[in-house]
Amino acid sequence: MSCWTRTTVLRIPAIFLGFEYWQQWEDFLDAHEEDFHFRTGCFSAAICHRLNDYPKWQYDGSEPWDRLDMHLYPDTIASVPGPFLDYHLEEIAPLPPEENTYHQNDIARPLDNDEKIKYLPLFQALFPDFTLAKMDDVHYCRYEWYDGSDAPYYY
Numbered sequence: 001m002s003c004w005t006r007t008t009v010l011r012i013p014a015i016f017l018g019f020e021y022w023q024q025w026e027d028f029l030d031a032h033e034e035d036f037h038f039r040t041g042c043f044s045a046a047i048c049h050r051l052n053d054y055p056k057w058q059y060d061g062s063e064p065w066d067r068l069d070m071h072l073y074p075d076t077i078a079s080v081p082g083p084f085l086d087y088h089l090e091e092i093a094p095l096p097p098e099e100n101t102y103h104q105n106d107i108a109r110p111l112d113n114d115e116k117i118k119y120l121p122l123f124q125a126l127f128p129d130f131t132l133a134k135m136d137d138v139h140y141c142r143y144e145w146y147d148g149s150d151a152p153y154y155y
Contacts, residue, residue, distance in 0.1 A: 009086035
């Protein structure tokens with residue numbers, strides 16, 4: 001059995017949704033706890049450590065220390081803007097060994113115009129004032145990750 005998973009999500013940093021403080025974010029997550037799941041067709045909270053492909057989301061250090069993005073990993077603020085809201089499009093688990101690219105084909109890109117129009121209602125269902133212009137902050141992300149277990153083919 002494979003120990004790798006491929007996940008495809010629509011991802012937006014919480015700070016671009018208007019959350020400035022951890023308590024706001026935590027209250028939001030608590031209020032929507034039953035709506036959020038780590039499965040296809042659902043929103044969930046996420047943290048991302050690999051943001052080299054997200055130059056727009058780089059933090060420049062100019063905000064006050066009580067900002068949402070300042071509390072997560074203070075030593076890596078330049079590359080981690082904080083938590084994200086993900087909409088799960090697909091998850092393949094276990095990922096067949098022959099399909100595993102070990103992050104070589106990970107994708108992080110802005111949505112094209114057709115995708116923005118297609119996925120806008122998902123975000124408006126959760127945030128009624130969400131506009132098409134705000135969809136510029138949403139990225140299509142596909143990534144592979146290791147679940148920490150041992151698999152015979154890995155050795």
